Amino acid sequence: xxxxxxxxxxxxxxxxxxxxxxxxxxxxxxxxxxxxxxxxxxxxxxxxxxxxxxxxxxxxxxxxxxxxxxxxxxxxxxxxxxxxxxxxxxxxxxxxxxxxxxxxxxxxxxxxxxxxxxxxxxxxxxxxxxxxxxxxxxxxxxxxxxxxxxxxxxxxxxxxxxxxxxxxxxxxxxxxxxxxxxxxxxxxxxxxxxxxxxxxxxxxxxxxxxxxxxxxxxxxxxxxxxxxxxxxxxxxxxxxxxxxxxxxxxxxxxxxxxxxxxxxxxxxxxxxxxxxxxxxxxxxxxxxxxxxxxxxxxxxxxxxxxxxxxxxxxxxxxxxxxxxxxxxxxxxxxxxxxxxxxxxxxxxxxxxxxxxxxxxxxxxxxxxxxxxxxxxxxxxxxxxxxxxxxxxxxxxxxxxxxxxxxxxx
Numbered sequence: 001x002x003x004x005x006x007x008x009x010x011x012x013x014x015x016x017x018x019x020x021x022x023x024x025x026x027x028x029x030x031x032x033x034x035x036x037x038x039x040x041x042x043x044x045x046x047x048x049x050x051x052x053x054x055x056x057x058x059x060x061x062x063x064x065x066x067x068x069x070x071x072x073x074x075x076x077x078x079x080x081x082x083x084x085x086x087x088x089x090x091x092x093x094x095x096x097x098x099x100x101x102x103x104x105x106x107x108x109x110x111x112x113x114x115x116x117x118x119x120x121x122x123x124x125x126x127x128x129x130x131x132x133x134x135x136x137x138x139x140x141x142x143x144x145x146x147x148x149x150x151x152x153x154x155x156x157x158x159x160x161x162x163x164x165x166x167x168x169x170x171x172x173x174x175x176x177x178x179x180x181x182x183x184x185x186x187x188x189x190x191x192x193x194x195x196x197x198x199x200x201x202x203x204x205x206x207x208x209x210x211x212x213x214x215x216x217x218x219x220x221x222x223x224x225x226x227x228x229x230x231x232x233x234x235x236x237x238x239x240x241x242x243x244x245x246x247x248x249x250x251x252x253x254x255x256x257x258x259x260x261x262x263x264x265x266x267x268x269x270x271x272x273x274x275x276x277x278x279x280x281x282x283x284x285x286x287x288x289x290x291x292x293x294x295x296x297x298x299x300x301x302x303x304x305x306x307x308x309x310x311x312x313x314x315x316x317x318x319x320x321x322x323x324x325x326x327x328x329x330x331x332x333x334x335x336x337x338x339x340x341x342x343x344x345x346x347x348x349x350x351x352x353x354x355x356x357x358x359x360x361x362x363x364x365x366x367x368x369x370x371x372x373x374x375x376x377x378x379x380x381x382x383x384x385x386x387x388x389x390x391x392x393x394x395x396x397x398x399x400x401x402x403x404x405x406x407x408x409x
Contacts, residue, residue, distance in 0.1 A: 005036070013045030022050050025065040033064055040068065048073055048398075058132060069401070070370065074104065074111050075129050076396040092136045093125030101153055102388040102397050105162030106380040110183050111397060112139070112165055113388070114153030126153050126167060128186050137186040139167070141179060154210040155258075159219035160380055164189070164242055166222055168211030177201065177211045178224045180242060190245035192224075192238075201238055201250070212258045215242060217304065221265025221282070225255055239268060239282050248283040262302040269300045269309055277311060277320060293318045293327065301339045303346075310339040310346055317348060319362075330362050342382025349376060349385075358385065358402055368402040376400070 005024060008017045025036060040047070049057075049069035057066055077095065095115035102113045114126035128137040155168040166180045178201075179191040192201050201224075213224045222242040226235040237253040239261070240246060249268070259270040265282060272278040272290070275297050279289035296314035303309070311318040314336050319328045334350035334357065341347070346361040356376050357369040373396065374387035385400040 005039075009039055009043075013043055015046060015048075018043075018045055018047060019050065022053070022065070022068070025068055026063070028065060030064060033068070037068065047071070071372070071398045071400040074108070074131055074397045074399055075113065093127035093138070095125070099388060099390050101156050101390070102386075103156035103158055103165070104379060104386050104397070104399065105158040105165075105183070106160055107162050108379075108399065110158065110162055110165070112156045112158075112167070113397065114156060114167065116152050126156070126169075128165070128181070128183060139165075139179075139181050139186060139188070141188060141191060155212040157213050157215060158183070158380070159215045159242060160217065161219055164215075164219065166213040166215070166224075166242070168213045168224060170211075177226070178213060180222070180245065189243060192240075192245055201236060201247075214258060214260055216261040216265030217263030217302070218265070221248065221261055223259050223261050223265075223268060225253065225259050225270075227255065227258070237268070237270065239265065249280075249285055251285055257298050260300050260302060262306045263304060264306075267302070267306070269302065271297055271300065271311070277309075277318075279309070289320070289325075291320075291327065293320075296336065298336055299338050301341050303341045304343065310341065312337045312339045312348070317346075330364075332359070332364070333357075338377075340378040340382045342378075344382070347378060347382050349378070351376075356385070368400070370400065372398065372400050374398075 008021055011017060047070045049072040053066050054072050093115055097116045100114055100116045104111050109131055111129040111131055112126055126139045128139055153167050153169045158165050163183055164180055165183055168178050180189045182189055210227050211224055212227050215222050220242055221239055223239045225237040235253055236250060237259055239249040254273050256271045259268055261268055267279055268282050269279045275292055275295040276290055277293045280287050293311050294313050297311045299312045301310050307322055309320045316329050316331050317337055317339055332348055332350055334352040338349040348359045350357045354371045356372055358367045359365060360367055372387040374389040376385045376387050379386055384402055388397045
């Protein structure tokens with residue numbers, strides 16, 4: 001076996017060779033796996049987790065050789081779809097014009113993939129993919145051609161427990177701008193955003209106007225904002241009860257980038273004009289904080305306990321501490337950094353060209369580094385990265401496992 005092993009490592013690092021290595025690794029004792037892990041440091045090909053390993057891990061049947069893989073492909077066009085199942089094929093979303101956005105639930109059970117619509121042609125569907133069952137569930141908007149293909153999705157987010165999924169969208173003349181579905185049966189619970197001056201949403205109906213969404217940490221509340229209109233000072237930010245759509249707070253806003261809610265949805269934070277961090281109380285709307293954090297600031301994120309708010313940016317991350325109202329900064333490398341709080345602390349994504357590096361908090365310990373396909377984002381728990389290749393040839397969605405660099409994977 002050692003001879004075969006050496007041939008594979010010294011040869012072309014193809015997917016076929018990797019599959020052979022995974023077969024050889026199964027059942028090896030820990031000391032032999034350590035040797036293989038060291039040998040794989042020079043592996044230049046992909047190290048995708050085989051389907052059989054993924055199924056084992058989902059059942060709780062974990063093995064040490066699973067850690068040799070660095071990612072798993074949750075979905076790609078045509079993956080694990082039974083060609084003989086006509087109903088399943090009909091439910092697969094139309095993605096002829098490319099994928100624009102995707103999201104994965106915290107438990108990795110559900111994936112939403114949304115396509116782009118061009119003119120009057122199909123292609124703007126959003127589908128709910130059951131990762132464990134390997135099947136699609138269409139996300140329908142009753143009265144809008146009975147399909148989501150009436151528009152384009154701009155942003156997708158699951159509630160923390162995965163029971164709800166919210167989509168910011170544009171459904172053309174119908175002007176539905178935001179919808180919330182229940183994942184268990186893919187039922188639309190509510191939708192909102194008509195072009196009506198009396199409506200609390202009043203999202204801009206013009207082309208190019210994009211709606212982004214975010215749940216509170218407990219999943220009970222949801223915030224939606226029209227980013228393009230808000231950037232021009234004409235948009236609105238709306239906070240609602242996630243399950244019903246009942247409006248708690250609605251106001252005109254000038255935002256740069258997405259907003260965020262704290263754990264209970266009682267504080268709303270966003271970046272306003274001139275690089276200022278704005279924090280408002282919900283539902284009163286009272287401005288609690290309004291202070292500069294930098295023109296390049298982006299993507300605020302509340303700590304789970306609500307005591308600190310982190311803001312990403314170009315070359316630095318800012319930490320606002322509510323107890324003392326102090327603003328601390330620490331430098332980071334690479335292009336604009338994105339931040340995410342996890343139960344283990346703050347995580348920062350740095351991007352330099354195609355290389356992505358994940359570090360831990362202020363200390364900057366490197367947790368993972370690689371060149372994943374597509375733009376990366378954290379899972380809700382912050383324990384993995386999700387990437388989706390967008391565009392005409394896109395669609396593949398993968399989860400990248402974050403492990404300490406000394407493991408080499």
